[in-house]
Amino acid sequence: MSKKATRSTKPKPDPDAVPQKPTVSAAKKVFYIADNLLQAEDGEQRMRLERFYHPGKGQLAWFITHQDRHIMEVLEYAEPRRSWLLNNEVCSNGRTYMTTPFDATLLALHHLRKHCSQRAMSLDSIGVDESDTSVNRLLTKFTNATSLKCVSDVKVSGDLTFYKYNAERTLAWLALKTRGIVAVLKAKQVHCGLGAKSENYVRSEKLVTETDVNEMDYMRMACDYVGRYLDADLHEELTRYLHIPSEIQALVEEKSTAQKRKSQQGQQGANSKKIKLANGEDAASKLRNSSLLDSDDAKESVTSPPTPAPLKERTMTAKEKALAKGAKGSKSIASFFKAK
């Protein structure tokens, strides 16, 4: 998947942020709802769309809940020019809302980090004094104990369970999640490299280059995906933990390795010169040792730097030649910036 596509398919936070004219208050919405939400043990219970604080977005986001136990995220797929035709009706809202499986621990992490990094607290005592009841509701209803154990130290005292945020466990937990996503991205042959590529070429490209660089691209994409649910500083920690270089850094490195090939040839040349130089030194020291030369002279010959061989003018590549040809007759770019 190209970067661009991910951005355009990035879910928007609020399904109702669509500017709606008063006349279309009856606008319909197309939902994909997961079967496991639709398995009702009890027909009386209604599904609900609720808003919880989403650390990655820094604001409330929609989630779908059922029976005060199940929670799923509501992702929104929007394309700039899409509409639905429902039977004989036009629906100008061309979005598709999908409910995706979700681990509420990711949302709970934000609150654990905020409240429980210094001391252990029981879940029902977090966020009680806040006007927003969603925090308390989230922590007491939708988180599960086994998952919470992966990000915190648990202390049980009588009926009460106390949680204290544990950074080490959290990072390990997030790293495992990231690896899980890498596996999916690979299985789906999603293109994670830099830049967009035509779909026609991506597949063959995949088969040829299963290198470490590629591995890192997958890792970065997966880590960015996990990071979308985390506080910015925790995302950074995770990036460091997984040793993922930043995209710019990776680009620079890639360039430098590409250039190395050329310069390595140069280095080899230099090496051979050094060898000669060493030989020369050897010769000089031999001379000195044999005391055929005056000691002063000998010193001079050792300390004076060897005159660098004049650098051979770099041969221009075909591309550079073409560029130079095209630039003939045009002003130097510096001339545009001169004071007049």
Add this chain to the structure above:
Amino acid sequence: MSITLDFDIQQLDNKRPMQLHYLPAKIVGDGECTDVDKHFNNYTRDTPEFGKGILSNALRGYPLLGKRESVPKGYKGLVLQETDENQADRQLRLTGTFQDFTYWNYDKVPSKGDGYQQALVMLEVAEALAAPISEDALENEMKLQQQAKKENA
């Protein structure tokens, strides 16, 4: 704030499936339009020269290429409608359900490169993210991390 999805889950299967078209156009306006069967579906043609299952049609003279798509496995398609969004207690009512629809592209054969198809990958990515991590795996990861630290130190 919350919105209730006000319908009985057990009633879902009794609904007659709706017929949906996902059009590559921005349409300003909602509501009843023309007789879709007569003026649109009537002109849908199979075009095997573009690939298996590829359909063609036209919208206002613009050529469309389409394909039947099903709702992803494990999901059900629902069309919901909000009755009055100014109410304090917001509700979404069920209009109908669907299991498949026709995906239309303007002048482009539907393929894996389409944004919609790529969005579906996200469903599986989300599943991987939500997958529970076992205690053993976690312990193992932490051990490895500590080893790596020692080696670096």
